[in-house]
Amino acid sequence: DFDRAFEEVKPAFGVSEDELQDCLSQGGIIHYSPYIQNILEQGSLIVNQVRDDPAATLYTGVLHGPPGSGKTALAAKIALDSEYPFIKLLTPNSMIGFNEAMKIGHMQRIFEDAYKSTLSVIVIDNIERIVGWSAIGPRFDNAVVQALMILLKKQPPNGRRLLCLGTTSARSVLQQLDLFEHFDTDIAVPSVNTYNELAHVMQGSGAFDEQSLQQAIRELQENKHNDRVGVGIKRILKNIGTARQNPGDMPNEFARAMNKSMGESNIQTNEYS
Amino acid sequence: DFDRAFEEVKPAFGVSEDELQDCLSQGGIIHYSPYIQNILEQGSLIVNQVRDDPAATLYTGVLHGPPGSGKTALAAKIALDSEYPFIKLLTPNSMIGFNEAMKIGHMQRIFEDAYKSTLSVIVIDNIERIVGWSAIGPRFDNAVVQALMILLKKQPPNGRRLLCLGTTSARSVLQQLDLFEHFDTDIAVPSVNTYNELAHVMQGSGAFDEQSLQQAIRELQENKHNDRVGVGIKRILKNIGTARQNPGDMPNEFARAMNKSMGESNIQTNEYS
Amino acid sequence: DFDRAFEEVKPAFGVSEDELQDCLSQGGIIHYSPYIQNILEQGSLIVNQVRDDPAATLYTGVLHGPPGSGKTALAAKIALDSEYPFIKLLTPNSMIGFNEAMKIGHMQRIFEDAYKSTLSVIVIDNIERIVGWSAIGPRFDNAVVQALMILLKKQPPNGRRLLCLGTTSARSVLQQLDLFEHFDTDIAVPSVNTYNELAHVMQGSGAFDEQSLQQAIRELQENKHNDRVGVGIKRILKNIGTARQNPGDMPNEFARAMNKSMGESNIQTNEYS
Amino acid sequence: DFDRAFEEVKPAFGVSEDELQDCLSQGGIIHYSPYIQNILEQGSLIVNQVRDDPAATLYTGVLHGPPGSGKTALAAKIALDSEYPFIKLLTPNSMIGFNEAMKIGHMQRIFEDAYKSTLSVIVIDNIERIVGWSAIGPRFDNAVVQALMILLKKQPPNGRRLLCLGTTSARSVLQQLDLFEHFDTDIAVPSVNTYNELAHVMQGSGAFDEQSLQQAIRELQENKHNDRVGVGIKRILKNIGTARQNPGDMPNEFARAMNKSMGESNIQTNEYS
Amino acid sequence: DFDRAFEEVKPAFGVSEDELQDCLSQGGIIHYSPYIQNILEQGSLIVNQVRDDPAATLYTGVLHGPPGSGKTALAAKIALDSEYPFIKLLTPNSMIGFNEAMKIGHMQRIFEDAYKSTLSVIVIDNIERIVGWSAIGPRFDNAVVQALMILLKKQPPNGRRLLCLGTTSARSVLQQLDLFEHFDTDIAVPSVNTYNELAHVMQGSGAFDEQSLQQAIRELQENKHNDRVGVGIKRILKNIGTARQNPGDMPNEFARAMNKSMGESNIQTNEYS
Amino acid sequence: DFDRAFEEVKPAFGVSEDELQDCLSQGGIIHYSPYIQNILEQGSLIVNQVRDDPAATLYTGVLHGPPGSGKTALAAKIALDSEYPFIKLLTPNSMIGFNEAMKIGHMQRIFEDAYKSTLSVIVIDNIERIVGWSAIGPRFDNAVVQALMILLKKQPPNGRRLLCLGTTSARSVLQQLDLFEHFDTDIAVPSVNTYNELAHVMQGSGAFDEQSLQQAIRELQENKHNDRVGVGIKRILKNIGTARQNPGDMPNEFARAMNKSMGESNIQTNEYS
Ligand SMILES: Nc1ncnc2c1ncn2[C@@H]1O[C@H](COP(=O)(O)OP(=O)(O)OP(=O)(O)O)[C@@H](O)[C@H]1O
Ligand SMILES: Nc1ncnc2c1ncn2[C@@H]1O[C@H](COP(=O)(O)OP(=O)(O)OP(=O)(O)O)[C@@H](O)[C@H]1O
Ligand SMILES: Nc1ncnc2c1ncn2[C@@H]1O[C@H](COP(=O)(O)OP(=O)(O)OP(=O)(O)O)[C@@H](O)[C@H]1O
Ligand SMILES: Nc1ncnc2c1ncn2[C@@H]1O[C@H](COP(=O)(O)OP(=O)(O)OP(=O)(O)O)[C@@H](O)[C@H]1O
Ligand SMILES: Nc1ncnc2c1ncn2[C@@H]1O[C@H](COP(=O)(O)OP(=O)(O)OP(=O)(O)O)[C@@H](O)[C@H]1O
Ligand SMILES: Nc1ncnc2c1ncn2[C@@H]1O[C@H](COP(=O)(O)OP(=O)(O)OP(=O)(O)O)[C@@H](O)[C@H]1O
Ligand SMILES: [Mg+2]
Ligand SMILES: [Mg+2]
Ligand SMILES: [Mg+2]
Ligand SMILES: [Mg+2]
Ligand SMILES: [Mg+2]
Ligand SMILES: [Mg+2]
Structure with a gap:
């Protein structure tokens, strides 16, 4: 089972399995619609490609949908189910009050850690908050946007493989920022509609x-x-x-x-x- | 009675009961209209949910209405009546001249203190002033807005429960800043009209x-x-x-x-x- | 008489009676129109209320009118005639070249001193200059505006009473800045017209x-x-x-x-x- | 062959042959269209001119085309095939989180190193990212743009020769920034179209x-x-x-x-x- | 004569008679039109008023006209002819590269020195340059503008008298900045027209x-x-x-x-x- | 001849004859059109006036024309042919990455050096780059523009004479910045047209x-x-x-x-x- 498998490959450097587990409520994922299964399967395909395709050493995808639609939970679920040795959550929660340099430093450290593992997944949660977006102005931390753009395209070192899963409730913001097209793929997460x-x-x-x-x-x-x-x-x-x-x-x-x-x-x- | 109950659970870290009491004039709340009772009851419902509903570990609401309509007094009343062990006022009065980093540090410290108690209520008073809003520009402390957005959505640690009650005379400002939709609920406070x-x-x-x-x-x-x-x-x-x-x-x-x-x-x- | 009365209550901390006296030319106030008496009486009413009404622990008013119409002299006259133990002038003259933080620090110190006296009056002269207003941009020290907004609304500590009298030649600027509505009352000072x-x-x-x-x-x-x-x-x-x-x-x-x-x-x- | 030739002239200061090799996937360049050969030949002509024409001590060209069209790979190929003693990649990847001064310092050091070799080629990859361009605002590091403009026009010291090859997916951005016309020539790289x-x-x-x-x-x-x-x-x-x-x-x-x-x-x- | 008179009253602190003399070419003022005499007489009237009128302890005037029309020379002439004990030139030439704080400090020092003399004249040359005006933006040193506004209105200490003579080729700029109306009077300097x-x-x-x-x-x-x-x-x-x-x-x-x-x-x- | 004459008067402080020589290609100036001679003669006239006219202690001119039309070479030629004891090139090449304060300091040092010689010429090359102009915004180093404006108008000390020759490919930029009218004269440099x-x-x-x-x-x-x-x-x-x-x-x-x-x-x- 997953827990055992995970234990075995746990590397020395920080793995935020708990943090990701916290993104899932106790009831876990409710399959209220076939979409949910479909999203998890798309995630699973990417997870496999990064693990197995020798050419796909870097793959990036973004989950987007209305507030509270379950983007973070689903990204966490995909990451936890990947059974990759390195699993990490990059979240605005741990960067409150960080200036641009501190945010970028934090992000770089997480990516550097990921590059040390042969197989890694990073969940980049709530990207509009990470870049400090405000529609008035508009204002945002441009240096953070630029750093994200580069990190999302930068090949891991030889022999290392990385999957990045972003989440956002503001797809159009990411599009305006040209961040959206820096992801290899995007996955829409719907509201409960019927x-x-x-x-x-x-x-x-x-x-x-x-x-x-x-x-x-x-x-x-x-x-x-x-x-x-x-x-x-x-x-x-x-x-x-x-x-x-x-x-x-x-x-x-x-x-x-x-x-x-x-x-x-x-x-x-x-x-x- | 409240005072005794309160005494018993008073935790070590700072509780600003006095500060909140100061928000109420000596005559206390005057029930000049059924709305007033209704507002207090809405507050009471939320207070109970945060105390009792295992899933509602974080609940946020904002009282909004014209200047001087009694928003701060009513939020203080709800907080004081909650009988929670941790009660705190986050007010621009104690952040005069703070720069963005100092404001965020101050806010974080209050939230950290709240996270140490099992049951906490924070009154975030006069939000347009906390974020330094000026209609000319417009100008505001974006980093403070971002920090508030994150804090209003960040789950308290395991086993801790938090209620946040904001007040504002500038609902449309909070809406422009996308702060308004970061609250779970909003409560309108009217002027004296008839x-x-x-x-x-x-x-x-x-x-x-x-x-x-x-x-x-x-x-x-x-x-x-x-x-x-x-x-x-x-x-x-x-x-x-x-x-x-x-x-x-x-x-x-x-x-x-x-x-x-x-x-x-x-x-x-x-x-x- | 005033001079003696004043001497008796002079507190230890700084009182800028001289500074205010300097705002009046040697000829003193000339009663060239009934308006002048009317303005002084409005001032006197407020002065009494702050001294006597237990509920009015904070009262703020702003004198506005065209350049050179006598706003500063009249505010100084009202303050000097109040016979309050603490009288202070907050003027841009003593903040030349101050940055925002220094301005706010200076203002806070004056208010802190006022809070130490049971009965205080602060004349805030030439507010558009204190906030560094320039119509081009427009530019202004937003942090100073925010600090003023908070100070003008912040209750003095228990048992202390404060009267603030502002002056400005730019009412519409204060209105744009939302500062005007932060005063409890406003008093218009006219030019010599007939x-x-x-x-x-x-x-x-x-x-x-x-x-x-x-x-x-x-x-x-x-x-x-x-x-x-x-x-x-x-x-x-x-x-x-x-x-x-x-x-x-x-x-x-x-x-x-x-x-x-x-x-x-x-x-x-x-x-x- | 190339490898041997290169070894012989390898100078003391840093040569990033490996880094450039990494820009080419294992399959190398696929000649899917006559354009590809044409681009490489244009590159070769320039390489020869800088090596042989006594007047052409500085030559600059930019490869531009849609995302993923192979600009970096082609620039790297031309540089590696040049057999120049100094080959260097200037890439945003190694400047993540750099502020303007650090970016400029890094660029200057690379150019200084190049000036020490008699014959050098610098690949300046992904110029829109190096200058931190964001379409919103628009925002960019103007000091970096200015430094690039100067470096692209500055004659190497006596007896030294320099070829600069830029890449960009945002030709119109470079044109708006007046950077495009600072290159002696430009080479279009197409998508796979038929x-x-x-x-x-x-x-x-x-x-x-x-x-x-x-x-x-x-x-x-x-x-x-x-x-x-x-x-x-x-x-x-x-x-x-x-x-x-x-x-x-x-x-x-x-x-x-x-x-x-x-x-x-x-x-x-x-x-x- | 002037020279002797001047020597006698020369105070300890700096007097920039030489600097002002340098503003006049060797040929001195050429009276090519009655305007010239008229300007000098207006200056002389003001000089007398500041010296003799007990109420006029501060008087400010600005000479404005097209580039090269002789504004600086005429202001210097008026100042030198005043025979005041303190004569000083405040010029952008001695503030090249100063930031706002340094400029303001420099200006304050000159005014402080002037306040030490019973009778002083300060020539504030080329005001648009002192405030760093650029029409693009527009940009200017707002803090310097604010400091000038305050200094031009601030009464010298008891018993001291001050005359300020500004010059500008950009009256409309000073008007936009609200600086123009801070002068008591303005004197137009024409080109050579007939x-x-x-x-x-x-x-x-x-x-x-x-x-x-x-x-x-x-x-x-x-x-x-x-x-x-x-x-x-x-x-x-x-x-x-x-x-x-x-x-x-x-x-x-x-x-x-x-x-x-x-x-x-x-x-x-x-x-x- | 020039070389000998120059040697004799070489002052102690830096003379950048070499630097200016580098602005001329080995073939030197080609007289492809009578304009070229005309430009050099205009330069020669100014050179003579600064040397001989007792009133012309400061003279400034700007060469402007399309990119690559030969402005720098012609300004260098005029300067070298002046046989002035102090000849200096002020170029953006030696200010890469300088911030405003450093640029201004560098410029001031060059002017100070020039003021030490009785007869000096400074070539201010590529002014739009020195002021860091970008059309987007537009952005530029305003403090540098202001410093240039002042330096271009500031009289050298007694007995010293200074000629400044600027170059620019962006006349309209200099006009927008009001820099163009700060030059006493301007000289147009054409492309090769017929x-x-x-x-x-x-x-x-x-x-x-x-x-x-x-x-x-x-x-x-x-x-x-x-x-x-x-x-x-x-x-x-x-x-x-x-x-x-x-x-x-x-x-x-x-x-x-x-x-x-x-x-x-x-x-x-x-x-x-
Ligand atoms: N099918 C499901 N998909 C997603 N989440 C589900 C599902 N079923 C139950 N949940 C629970 O619903 C909650 C979804 O919240 P989550 O924070 O993931 O939403 P979100 O879209 O990221 O919200 P936000 O827009 O605030 O970031 C989680 O507690 C999750 O455990
Ligand atoms: N029914 C009531 N509701 C609210 N306040 C009441 C009521 N009855 C009496 N009060 C008193 O009225 C005052 C209301 O002032 P309060 O500062 O709460 O208003 P506010 O809306 O927060 O003002 P502001 O817009 O300036 O923040 C308090 O002194 C409070 O004790
Ligand atoms: N009736 C009066 N009202 C006001 N000032 C009077 C009156 N009679 C005489 N004065 C004198 O007129 C002068 C008014 O100047 P004052 O500085 O008060 O005007 P102000 O409106 O504050 O000017 P500013 O717009 O520059 O701030 C003072 O010297 C004051 O002593
Ligand atoms: N004919 C070709 N031209 C260019 N690249 C080719 C060609 N054939 C194969 N490739 C491979 O295709 C990939 C092209 O990717 P490359 O990073 O160079 O594109 P790019 O245009 O620089 O992308 P980006 O817009 O993201 O910077 C490389 O791995 C390269 O080895
Ligand atoms: N009637 C006159 N008025 C003014 N200046 C005169 C007159 N006659 C001769 N001059 C000389 O003309 C020159 C005028 O230059 P000045 O610098 O004063 O002009 P300006 O208007 O201040 O120029 P700018 O606009 O550049 O500041 C001086 O050298 C002065 O000695
Ligand atoms: N008649 C001429 N005028 C100018 N330059 C000439 C002439 N004949 C030959 N040259 C050579 O042409 C080149 C002109 O380049 P130069 O850098 O001076 O042009 P520029 O206009 O300053 O360019 P940029 O716009 O890039 O600053 C120099 O190498 C110069 O020696
Ligand atoms: Mg989420
Ligand atoms: Mg309130
Ligand atoms: Mg006044
Ligand atoms: Mg590329
Ligand atoms: Mg002048
Ligand atoms: Mg040139």
Whole structure:
């Protein structure tokens, strides 16, 4: 199994398996739609190519989709399932308040560590945050963008192989920055869109019995504005938590929370909605 | 009662109960409208969820409304009523003249302290001031905005739970900065709008007898421009203070002051008016 | 009397009574129009409220008007007449060449000193200069603006009371910067506008006998462009000085100087003209 | 032969023959079109002129073309084939995170080293990355641009001769920056455009037998959007690698990958497509 | 006489009489037009007022006019003729390469020195250069502009009197910067405009005999584009120098040089032409 | 002769005769057109005036023209022929990577050295590069521009005389920067424009016999787009070098190279073409 296999090849330098595990909620990945399996399979193909194709010593892909759609969780899952000896998360969380030089230094150290392993995967999470993007201006850390561009194209040293998986909720930002085309491939991660998918997520959460599930769904569908769900799985799981606070009235409570989320996702001028 | 309960769980690291208490005037919260109770109940629900829902280890909300509408007082009230062991105010007042790095360091320290407690609430007051927003340019401390974005989304360490309550008089600024959508929920705080509500505030202040109250209200309503009040409770309380300086002519004095405030709130191109 | 009263309460930390006295010319305030008395009374009301109203622990007002209209002198007069134990002038003159951090440090020290006294008044003179405003760009010290915004809203510590009186010749600049609405009240200071008022100032200066006064006024009125005076008292007093250089021809000399000043004030695209 | 010749003249200071060799994949240059030979011949002419023409002590040329078209490989090939005693690669890869001063220092050191040899070639790879270009703003390291402009025009010391070969995927950027006209000549590097050329590349890769080659080509041509290939050789070689992962279904797998690449190159608003 | 008077009152701290003398060419001021006398008289009036009017402890004026019209020479003349004990030139020449802080420090030191004398005059030469103005951007040293604004309005200490004379070829720049209105008065300095005035200058230079003078003028007037001269005295004196190089053909040589200067002054989109 | 004369007056401080000599190719100046002589004579006149006219202690001129037209060579020639004791080249080549302060320091040192000699000439080469001009933004080192403006107008100390000769390929840039009008005179340097001039250059190079010269010219003229040459002498000399590489086919090779250069000079939106 994976855990054992992993233990065996664990190299001396830092592996952030735990950090990546933290990106997955306890319930793990819920296969609420065939897309999910499809995404994981695309990931698996890339993982294999980097491991096996002598020419593919560097491969880069970016997962993009609306906020909370599960990009980080899916990238983490692909990375953890790769069973590569070096697995690392590059996240804005550990660079709060870093200036450009510190960010670049941090990134370079992670890539240098990766170059020491024969087979490595780096998850570059939330790229718009890593580059400090603000739409007003617009402002961003150009030196960090440039460093990313170079690192995403720089061949690892002889005999080493590297897979980079980025995530972003702002594809158009990455396109404007010319960062998007620096990835070999891109993988779209959707929201939960149909009521069928929503029901799947509710079942997967284990919080509803069949009757209250149906009741909640019915209530949502009565609202004529709600022709599709269009809410990320992350918020749906939060809303289930909120509903759980009111055990006597879970379906209503959940419907109320979902209605608000769905309203917001309608208003948001999000590029993915 | 609260004070005792609080004493018991007081942790070693800094708790700014006093600082938050200072945000409430001596008269406390005046329930001049059902909205006020409603806001406090929304706060209470969130407080409970963060305490009880195993999945909701991080919850963030922002109180927004016109200047002086009572956002800070209400956020402080919710925080103080939470009875959480860690309660902290993050305010621009203690960051005057800080550069971006110092601001971020200060914020990080407060969040680090919060992460040490099992259950914490941080009030992030006057966010447009924390990020140094000026409409001319526009200018703002982008690194501070980025740090806030990350901190508002970063999961506390295992077993720790965190509630963040922001306040702002500039919702549209937060929206432009993409900060608004980084909060899980938002709570609108209104001005005092009807004459009924105004009368309620006047009674709550204990400064007027019934007759002088009616006289002042009548005087205000005679001004045909004054179809609604539209003044924040903070200024109303200040105006009551001004009127008190002239005990012989309180109703007139108060009406005069209110007329000026109501005129200004008509002119102001404020997004909430 | 004031001088004695003041002596008695003089606190240990710096009081800039002299500095404020320097803002008044030797002739003192000339009551050339009822507006002047009205402004001083508005000031006096505020002074009383801050001293007496338990709720008004912080009050802020801004005097605004065309260049040389007497804003600084009137603010200084109000402050000196307040008989508060702590009186301080915050002026760009003592911050020449300061960078943002130094300016903010200087301002903070003055406010800290004020917070040590039970009752304090700070005159913040020439705010557009303190914040380094230039219309080209526009450019300004944003950190200084932010610090001012916070200081103007920050409650003094328990038991301390603070009055802040700002002055500016650029109300619209302060409005653009959102600084204007950070003051509780604003007081407009006019130019000398009617020939009656001008005659009043000339009398007050003691430089003209009745005949030469009338002669000068007549001469000015003959110029059909001069339907109103529209010149600040500061320049009028300077022009009287210039005329005095030519004792033989004072009325003409004065009229000539005034004509030039009035021409300029017509041309200037000043927001107050 | 080249290797021996090179060994003999190897000077003391750094020669990055290996680094340049790394720019060529193991299969080397595939002559999929007469253009390739033509480019190499143009390079050879310049190489000879710098070696032999007493007046041409400095010659500069830039290879430009769409991403992945083989610019770096061709520049490296020309440099390696020059048999000059000093061969050096100036690449953004070794300047990640450098600030302007460090970049310029690094560049100057390389040019100084070159000036010490009687005959030198410097490959300046990926110039848009060296100058840190971002289209948003636009932003770039102006001091680096200026330094490049000067270095590209500065005569080597007496008796020394220098050839500079730049590469870029962003000709229009270099033109906007006035850098393009600082080169004596420019050489266009095309994508693989016809199906004939594509077949040539596939053969050259040695991965396909004749039948599967034809099958893949046929499949691609059936897609009516695919009237021309328009994909850089770099990606084509990557796609061959991907197809190789699925030995049972190589033609299909390759066609699928190529279809995606061709779609992207249609969408991309690239100046070369 | 002046020299002796000056010696007697020479204070310890630096007086730049020499520096100011250098601003006058050996021929001194040529009174080619009544304007010149008029300018000097205006200066003299101000000089007297600052010396004698008890209220005029600070007076500021700015000389403005086209390039080379003699602004610096005239300001120097007024200052030297003032016979004030403290005379100082504040010039960009001694601040080459100074950053904002150094410039401001230098200016402050000069003003501080002036404040030590009972009666002082400071010539602030070429203000657009002191503030580092460039029309592209536009760019300028805002902190220097702010410091100048404050210094031009700051009262000298008790008993001290100060006259400031600025010069500029860019009145509209000073107006844009709001610096122009910070001067109490402004004095326009014209070009040499009529052929009469030109003849006057030529005579004053002592380089022409009557005949060659007439010949040169005639030659210039034959050019129908030359309806007015419109050239600053500085260049005219330079042109006379050029002509002198060719003693055999002075009138022609001078006419040729003048024709070129007059052509340029026609083309220049100068605000004064 | 010049060499001896020069030796005799060589001052202690640095004279960059060699550096200037390097700006002239071995063939020296080719008089391909009467313009060339004319430019040198204009230079000679100025050289004489600075040496002899007591009033002309400072004279500045700028040579401007299309890239490669020979500006630097001609300025160097004028300077070398001046036989002044101090001759110095101020070139961007020796300021690569300098920041503004370093550039200004370097320039000041050169001017200071010049001020030590009684008679000096400074060639300020490639001014647009010295000020770091980039059309995007536009960006430039404003402090360097300001320093140049001041240095170009600053009188040398008593008894010293200075001639400054600038060069630029970007007259309009210097005009935008207001630098152009800071020169006393400007001298235009043309491209090689007629086929007659081209033939002259070819002869001057000594590379062609009469027949091959005619053949090359004829071939060029057959191309109907080539009504005028419009190529700088620098490139023409380079093209001759290229042709020389192919001795068997010089006329054709030269025509080919020239055709390309002439095409480029047609396309270039250069202000001089
Ligand atoms: N099918 C699924 N795909 C992704 N995540 C899932 C799925 N099923 C359950 N989850 C859970 O949903 C959550 C998705 O959150 P995640 O942080 O990955 O979203 P995100 O798109 O990265 O959000 P953000 O836009 O804030 O970065 C995780 O807790 C994950 O464990
Ligand atoms: N119902 C109420 N809601 C809020 N504040 C109330 C209420 N009743 C009384 N108050 C008092 O009114 C004042 C509200 O001021 P507060 O500073 O909270 O307003 P604010 O909206 O945060 O102002 P600002 O826009 O300046 O930040 C406090 O002193 C509070 O104690
Ligand atoms: N009624 C009056 N109001 C104000 N100032 C008066 C009055 N009568 C006389 N003065 C004198 O007029 C002068 C007014 O100058 P002051 O500096 O106060 O004007 P200001 O509006 O602050 O100018 P600025 O716009 O330059 O800041 C002072 O010397 C003051 O003593
Ligand atoms: N004819 C060819 N021309 C160029 N490269 C070829 C050719 N045949 C095979 N190759 C191989 O194709 C690859 C081309 O990649 P290269 O990095 O040179 O492209 P590039 O245009 O520089 O890409 P980028 O735009 O990313 O800088 C190299 O591995 C090279 O060895
Ligand atoms: N009537 C005059 N007015 C001014 N200058 C005169 C006059 N007659 C002779 N001169 C001489 O003419 C020259 C004028 O040059 P000056 O530097 O004062 O001009 P400027 O306007 O300051 O030039 P710039 O615009 O370059 O600053 C001086 O050498 C001065 O001695
Ligand atoms: N008549 C001439 N004028 C100028 N240069 C000539 C002439 N005849 C021959 N030359 C040679 O031509 C070359 C001209 O190059 P130079 O560097 O001076 O041109 P430039 O205009 O300064 O170029 P750039 O625009 O790149 O600065 C020099 O090598 C010079 O010796
Ligand atoms: Mg994520
Ligand atoms: Mg508040
Ligand atoms: Mg004032
Ligand atoms: Mg490349
Ligand atoms: Mg001058
Ligand atoms: Mg040149």
